[in-house]
Amino acid sequence: MEAAALRVGGEVALAANGAHAGSSGEPSPKPRTRSDVRIQKAHDAAHAALTAVSSYLDADEDLPAFFLRLGEAIAEQVGAAKVAFWVLGPRGALTVQPSPFGFGETSPIHEMRLEIEAGGERVMEKVVFRDDLQLGRGTSVELDDFWHACGLADVKSSIAVSWRAGERRIGAVVAYHSKRGFSANDVRVLRLAAMATGLVWQYKEAEDELAQTAVRLEETVAARRRLLNNVAAGGDEARRRFASAIHDDSLQLLTGAELQLERIRAEANGSHQAVQLDQLRNTLRKVEDSLRRLLINVSPEALELRRDLKDAIGERLESMRLSSGIETHSDLRLPADVPEVIEGLVMKNVSEALTNVEKHAHATRVIVAAESMDGGIRVQITDDGTGFVVAESEHLLGHPGLLAMRERAQLAGGWCHITSEPGAGAKVEFWVPQSL
Numbered sequence: 001m002e003a004a005a006l007r008v009g010g011e012v013a014l015a016a017n018g019a020h021a022g023s024s025g026e027p028s029p030k031p032r033t034r035s036d037v038r039i040q041k042a043h044d045a046a047h048a049a050l051t052a053v054s055s056y057l058d059a060d061e062d063l064p065a066f067f068l069r070l071g072e073a074i075a076e077q078v079g080a081a082k083v084a085f086w087v088l089g090p091r092g093a094l095t096v097q098p099s100p101f102g103f104g105e106t107s108p109i110h111e112m113r114l115e116i117e118a119g120g121e122r123v124m125e126k127v128v129f130r131d132d133l134q135l136g137r138g139t140s141v142e143l144d145d146f147w148h149a150c151g152l153a154d155v156k157s158s159i160a161v162s163w164r165a166g167e168r169r170i171g172a173v174v175a176y177h178s179k180r181g182f183s184a185n186d187v188r189v190l191r192l193a194a195m196a197t198g199l200v201w202q203y204k205e206a207e208d209e210l211a212q213t214a215v216r217l218e219e220t221v222a223a224r225r226r227l228l229n230n231v232a233a234g235g236d237e238a239r240r241r242f243a244s245a246i247h248d249d250s251l252q253l254l255t256g257a258e259l260q261l262e263r264i265r266a267e268a269n270g271s272h273q274a275v276q277l278d279q280l281r282n283t284l285r286k287v288e289d290s291l292r293r294l295l296i297n298v299s300p301e302a303l304e305l306r307r308d309l310k311d312a313i314g315e316r317l318e319s320m321r322l323s324s325g326i327e328t329h330s331d332l333r334l335p336a337d338v339p340e341v342i343e344g345l346v347m348k349n350v351s352e353a354l355t356n357v358e359k360h361a362h363a364t365r366v367i368v369a370a371e372s373m374d375g376g377i378r379v380q381i382t383d384d385g386t387g388f389v390v391a392e393s394e395h396l397l398g399h400p401g402l403l404a405m406r407e408r409a410q411l412a413g414g415w416c417h418i419t420s421e422p423g424a425g426a427k428v429e430f431w432v433p434q435s436l
């Protein structure tokens with residue numbers, strides 16, 4: 001027991017050095033002097049605390065069980081009957097970490113909320129915020145009085161140290177009831193244990209944060225998946241309505257007009273109008289052909305009827321070749337089992353890129369290449385046309401084609417790059433994951 005009142009604060013370095021002195025891996029020589037005993041004890045405490053801490057990290061033990069076991073180990077090191085870990089809450093109240101060692105289930109400690117303030121001068125405020133404790137005659141009288149006032153009437157002796165994890169203030173570690181009386185060395189040992197336990201707290205916080213991040217990530221992925229399905233379904237719905245408008249209205253009217261024309265043509269046989277009527281009939285047939293091609297391109301049923309994405313792209317290229325005379329090449333090495341929504345997305349982007357080539361590029365040649373890459377599908381559409389300034393063309397009002405390609409790819413968790421320069425053709429390249 002220390003005779004004179006002693007202020008113990010900021011001595012972790014000393015204790016840690018003491019611990020270091022005996023940590024060479026060799027069995028420690030038998031301590032001879034009082035100072036040797038102190039160093040040996042600090043070493044044992046550090047060893048016990050770190051062993052307990054690393055066993056928690058290995059064993060996946062739940063936290064209350066761990067703190068009970070750690071409390072017991074610390075109690076043994078400092079000669080205490082009870083040890084409690086007090087946690088500082090966000091509103092400045094200390095509550096005890098579940099399963100404090102040595103306390104019965106009915107102890108009032110479990111229900112206590114100790115309000116403390118950062119600038120306060122009461123003993124626990126000094127311990128938590130400044131790691132400052134007055135020790136004399138085997139205890140801290142001030143601290144004992146504090147516990148009595150809080151409702152722990154049977155406290156006979158106690159010591160406490162600040163509990164931190166790096167810069168984070170967690171609360172305090174308190175040891176109660178020493179038969180032989182607490183010494184300044186016990187305070188140092190307690191401080192070492194608190195430091196080691198701070199590691200567990202940090203680890204637990206990181207683990208909780210990771211779990212929360214994983215949940216948030218899962219929610220985001222699910223939301224993205226829902227959105228993507230909605231976008232795909234929304235697009236399909238719009239296409240369905242458009243296709244039925246073409247099919248049920250425009251084509252019906254056109255067929256009616258063609259039939260009428262046939263009748264007029266029959267009546268006009270041999271007259272000077274016959275040639276003009278023949279020209280009109282050819283024009284109407286061309287209109288009908290182009291409407292039917294449009295129907296094939298916009299109707300989702302048309303896509304569903306095809307065997308797979310490769311055929312759908314192949315047909316789109318063939319129809320492009322026939323209508324525009326652009327030479328088409330393809331190298332499609334597509335994986336099997338691609339979800340429908342991804343297939344639809346790839347098809348939409350390929351269609352948009354090819355329509356752009358037809359509409360804007362004045363190209364003579366276009367190449368579509370697709371392959372499996374990094375768990376997804378990479379597609380490249382390259383033309384040898386006029387090219388364009390990408391930065392200027394991506395945000396044209398009323399022309400959302402390029403932007404939509406990029407957004408569709410990003411929505412699925414992929415990317416889209418467009419490379420072009422005036423006079424140098426254009427390349428659209430995108431990647432989408434193969435599964436959602």
Ligand SMILES: Nc1ncnc2c1ncn2[C@@H]1O[C@H](COP(=O)(O)OP(=O)(O)OP(=O)(O)O)[C@@H](O)[C@H]1O
Binds near residue numbers: 357387399401
């Ligand atoms: N392959 C290409 N070659 C040359 N210019 C292109 C090519 N692709 C796009 N562009 C240019 O980029 C502009 C923007 O293309 P985007 O697809 O966004 O719009 P759009 O095709 O004009 O209209 P829509 O929104 O109906 O697709 C086009 O107007 C065109 O000037």
Ligand SMILES: [Mg+2]
Binds near residue numbers: 356
């Ligand atoms: Mg376009």
